[in-house]
Amino acid sequence: MSQPDRTQLLAEVQSGDRQALARAITLIENDPTTFTLPKSGSTAQIVGVTGAPGVGKSTTVDALLKLLRAKKLSIAVLAVDPSSPISGGALLGDRIRLTDHFTDSGVFIRSLATRGHLGGLTEATSAVLQLIQLANFDFIIVETVGVGQSEVEVMRVVDSVLVVLAPGMGDGIQASKAGLLEIGDIYLVNKSDREGAKQTAQDIERSIAMSPPKTLGGQSWTPPVLLGAMHNGTGINELMEQILAHGKLVLQ
Ligand SMILES: Nc1nc2c(ncn2[C@@H]2O[C@H](COP(=O)(O)OP(=O)(O)OP(=O)(O)O)[C@@H](O)[C@H]2O)c(=O)[nH]1
Numbered sequence: 001m002s003q004p005d006r007t008q009l010l011a012e013v014q015s016g017d018r019q020a021l022a023r024a025i026t027l028i029e030n031d032p033t034t035f036t037l038p039k040s041g042s043t044a045q046i047v048g049v050t051g052a053p054g055v056g057k058s059t060t061v062d063a064l065l066k067l068l069r070a071k072k073l074s075i076a077v078l079a080v081d082p083s084s085p086i087s088g089g090a091l092l093g094d095r096i097r098l099t100d101h102f103t104d105s106g107v108f109i110r111s112l113a114t115r116g117h118l119g120g121l122t123e124a125t126s127a128v129l130q131l132i133q134l135a136n137f138d139f140i141i142v143e144t145v146g147v148g149q150s151e152v153e154v155m156r157v158v159d160s161v162l163v164v165l166a167p168g169m170g171d172g173i174q175a176s177k178a179g180l181l182e183i184g185d186i187y188l189v190n191k192s193d194r195e196g197a198k199q200t201a202q203d204i205e206r207s208i209a210m211s212p213p214k215t216l217g218g219q220s221w222t223p224p225v226l227l228g229a230m231h232n233g234t235g236i237n238e239l240m241e242q243i244l245a246h247g248k249l250v251l252q
């Protein structure tokens, strides 16, 4: 693609053209250095959602989408899948579950896959996020698929990290091994309708109490541990409040 074509494409992205945005993301997927991106001046909070497979990350993203759309805010969702090839179908489940939003112009949903190594994924995610910031969304959500070093790395390029756990699936030791207890700004123990959720929340609280509180904008932030059942929206308002409270500190 020639330089004038790239400039034209970026102008379309900035004007809110979603197809142009999708096309530009594909170019970045293949080569993260495709564009020299201007500073966006975007104030959109970028929220990363991570956690073990099946804990309810996509369900949580869906619940957040519904809440934000009810407030008429526009949202971009980037699902980052380190394992699947570019054309891979690993996110089909997510895509199907998120179909409600497909006809809504205030929502842009896209999966990102790279063949690459660790650095490659983070680099591509970072480049795509910079691009998405040009498109003037109010909110940007990044969901990672699975737990591993690459997801932990990807979470370094977002503003606020939400770690989702579920009873029995993400106890303190497992989460700690996966490096999740160092990166979380907010913890959600999802599936609170299941036995053991309170116990899991206490485990996590105990584990994070052992690490020093984070300092943000001169204020200390102790990551809250919330309980919720995102399949029916239980706890979504509290979750949103904490996300916004963290965003206020981190974006100031
Ligand atoms: N009982 C119960 N089930 C839930 C809750 N939230 C989500 N689920 C179910 O848990 C399953 C997994 O949810 P997903 O949202 O796909 O989980 P995920 O973390 O995105 O999964 P991957 O993307 O595959 O890692 C689905 O069948 C959901 O309906 C909840 O609060 N309670």
Ligand SMILES: [Mg+2]
Pocket (backbone or CB within 6 Å): 057, 058, 059, 094, 143
């Ligand atoms: Mg998912």
